Amino acid sequence: MLSQSVCGTSRIVGFRFSLYPMSDQFVDVIKGALGETNTSKVWLKTDDISTCIRGKAVHVFDVAKAVYLHAAKTGLHVVLNGSFSIGCPGDSDGDSYMSVDDECMNEAALSHIKIEAPTQFALYPMNDSRYMDLIAEAIEIAKEKETISGGIHYASRLDGDAHEVFSTLEQSFTATQEKVSHVTMTVNIAANSPSRKKV
Amino acid sequence: MLSQSVCGTSRIVGFRFSLYPMSDQFVDVIKGALGETNTSKVWLKTDDISTCIRGKAVHVFDVAKAVYLHAAKTGLHVVLNGSFSIGCPGDSDGDSYMSVDDECMNEAALSHIKIEAPTQFALYPMNDSRYMDLIAEAIEIAKEKETISGGIHYASRLDGDAHEVFSTLEQSFTATQEKVSHVTMTVNIAANSPSRKKV
Numbered sequence: 001m002l003s004q005s006v007c008g009t010s011r012i013v014g015f016r017f018s019l020y021p022m023s024d025q026f027v028d029v030i031k032g033a034l035g036e037t038n039t040s041k042v043w044l045k046t047d048d049i050s051t052c053i054r055g056k057a058v059h060v061f062d063v064a065k066a067v068y069l070h071a072a073k074t075g076l077h078v079v080l081n082g083s084f085s086i087g088c089p090g091d092s093d094g095d096s097y098m099s100v101d102d103e104c105m106n107e108a109a110l111s112h113i114k115i116e117a118p119t120q121f122a123l124y125p126m127n128d129s130r131y132m133d134l135i136a137e138a139i140e141i142a143k144e145k146e147t148i149s150g151g152i153h154y155a156s157r158l159d160g161d162a163h164e165v166f167s168t169l170e171q172s173f174t175a176t177q178e179k180v181s182h183v184t185m186t187v188n189i190a191a192n193s194p195s196r197k198k199v
Numbered sequence: 200m201l202s203q204s205v206c207g208t209s210r211i212v213g214f215r216f217s218l219y220p221m222s223d224q225f226v227d228v229i230k231g232a233l234g235e236t237n238t239s240k241v242w243l244k245t246d247d248i249s250t251c252i253r254g255k256a257v258h259v260f261d262v263a264k265a266v267y268l269h270a271a272k273t274g275l276h277v278v279l280n281g282s283f284s285i286g287c288p289g290d291s292d293g294d295s296y297m298s299v300d301d302e303c304m305n306e307a308a309l310s311h312i313k314i315e316a317p318t319q320f321a322l323y324p325m326n327d328s329r330y331m332d333l334i335a336e337a338i339e340i341a342k343e344k345e346t347i348s349g350g351i352h353y354a355s356r357l358d359g360d361a362h363e364v365f366s367t368l369e370q371s372f373t374a375t376q377e378k379v380s381h382v383t384m385t386v387n388i389a390a391n392s393p394s395r396k397k398v
Contacts, residue, residue, distance in 0.1 A: 014353055016354060022220060026222075026276065049392075090331075120215070127327065153244075153290070154215045154383075155282075184323060
């Protein structure tokens with residue numbers, strides 16, 4: 001796991017996300033995906049609009065991917081949309097979830113699931129005049145991982161297997177936050193969209 | 200329209216958004232909402248993940264609200280989720296859509312629709328050390344408009360009628376971009392969520 005390299009820092013990572021199943025069964029899909037995910041190593045709170053998880057980067061990304069995969073494996077068109085964040089001034093550090101170990105609770109159960117994860121993401125390094133360069137460096141990571149598939153207005157596009165896409169997102173985020181205190185990254189990760197069907 | 204005050208600038212505003220109907224009929228709802236909206240005064244491009252509109256602030260916000268309301272009026276649980284942006288370095292200014300007049304093409308047809316629009320939003324003024332103060336100033340706007348209903352991790356919460364909520368978002372965004380060149384604002388605007396039902 002590439003994310004091991006960033007564990008051991010005390011910086012708490014958050015991910016506020018919504019899971020959108022384009023289905024009449026959306027309540028069951030959302031509750032099912034959250035219920036099937038092991039969230040024991042992150043702080044978690046759900047409201048009527050979104051869910052927020054907080055903890056070590058390794059576990060926040062592990063849980064994010066698990067929620068996505070458990071929903072996507074239904075075969076329904078689902079989207080995971082949210083913002084990762086670290087270093088927000090005023091954010092309360094020292095949460096108890098920062099003292100857990102680095103063993104991922106979901107990775108082993110999910111590694112066999114292969115799903116295409118077309119994604120648009122945007123990186124926002126805050127309060128830093130180098131921010132456009134830092135974004136360019138994150139894009140280089142995606143190029144090396146061969147998940148990048150183009151720039152669009154206000155975002156970059158990733159395509160590939162979900163494991164590779166989440167790995168790209170995690171590496172881009174963690175590499176950037178080593179250089180800038182406050183970083184946000186928006187992600188819009190789709191699965192099973194009928195618009196993707198070859199014609 | 201409060202947005203009139205920012206027209207006449209030549210700064211192009213963009214909104215990359217996804218409309219998520221939690222319904223088996225999601226294709227019809229998305230196509231219906233886009234089709235019912237008058238988009239003649241914005242540049243528009245849709246891909247398999249999101250839609251991007253670009254133009255004058257007044258028209259970008261007019262179209263954003265129209266897409267939301269046309270979807271929400273179906274009574275289905277729908278969410279409009281996306282990012283407004285202005286001043287991204289490298290963004291091509293001088294688009295032909297910046298020379299249109301300020302008359303809103305959707306407002307008149309939509310003003311009678313009353314829908315509660317619970318919203319979470321986050322403002323990102325880029326490359327500016329005052330950014331936390333600027334965010335606080337935007338929250339003051341929401342307080343004055345009485346749409347603010349609390350801060351949460353990584354976002355602020357708005358509640359109220361959709362027209363008031365969109366007005367708050369537009370005013371927060373436009374006020375901030377008068378002070379900072381590059382501003383992004385993420386919005387997650389729900390409608391008809393079963394989680395909102397009183398128990």
